[in-house]
Amino acid sequence: MRLLIVEDEKELADGLALLFERSGYTVNICYDGLSGLDEILSGVYDLVILDIMLPGKDGISVLKTARGQGCKTQVIMLTAKSETMDKVQGLDCGADDYLTKPFDATELLARVRARIRGRDYSESEELTFGDISLSRARQEMSCRDRKVKLGHKEYELMEYLLVNGGHILTKDMLISRVWDPEEEPEYNHLEVYISFLRKKLRFIKAKVSIVTTKNVGYSLEEPPR
Structure with a gap:
């Protein structure tokens, strides 16, 4: 590179x-x-x-x-x-x-x-990591036969986590990717959306989860084998 x-x-x-x-x-x-x-x-x-x-x-x-x-x-x-x-x-x-x-x-x-x-990943219509898929066209997350719609910020956040699955993304990286600087976002705004995504992952019964690394950020992880 x-x-x-x-x-x-x-x-x-x-x-x-x-x-x-x-x-x-x-x-x-x-x-x-x-x-x-x-x-x-x-x-x-x-x-x-x-x-x-x-x-x-x-x-x-x-x-x-x-x-x-x-x-x-x-x-x-x-x-x-x-x-x-x-x-x-x-x-x-x-x-x-x-x-x-x-x-x-x-x-x-x-x-x-x-x-x-x-x-x-930029040319892919559908992104996958572990047992979940993310449709770019529909802004929809799925696991097997269960699907859930994502809001705009939820989608942007999940896409970034999924593309970098298994890698920790810092809070600042996630905020700068999803929020405009003029919105003056704070860490608690990010935490709210992470909570939304975790609930939706549970809803579709995904084994993949969003893991917190204390004082650093978040990563999308598969369960240990």
Whole structure:
């Protein structure tokens, strides 16, 4: 997998590159927006990590130009912690995810893995994990002959958990995937929807369950054999 990091803080960019290379990725770095845009438009990368504050051309402009020229590469944007408008603009311009600075590098690694796994499922009409299936067209979850409809946020949450089945997704990852920044979601909002999904899993008598990892997040798990 080929990653591009567009980040002007050299120490941060080099540290992230080392982390991803140790995890088996091929990594290239650009330290300014203009060279970053050229690399993005080359189309050779599986995912781009793009900072907003860049010399030459800011990240929002880079992304807007790339999307305008038909680039479909997945992009994770790095934003300042307090800048909600940056997150909104980034998502509006076509970012697939965002992470606020400062962040734990392992959190970014988890998000990259989740995005790439999700891309591999993107053409599937029906997703499966364990004994459950999820219909994209009907936003419906089923187990054998039992089915249940999901609300919009329930569906988005379950899809993300299912695509990353067996892997822990942090609370922040789940929130940023399902809620718009303008909604100012809190952890208790996520917990309510996790509760809804657990009830629906019980309703269809699924063996698969949503497991809590204390102080971290949630994962979709099959029962031990």
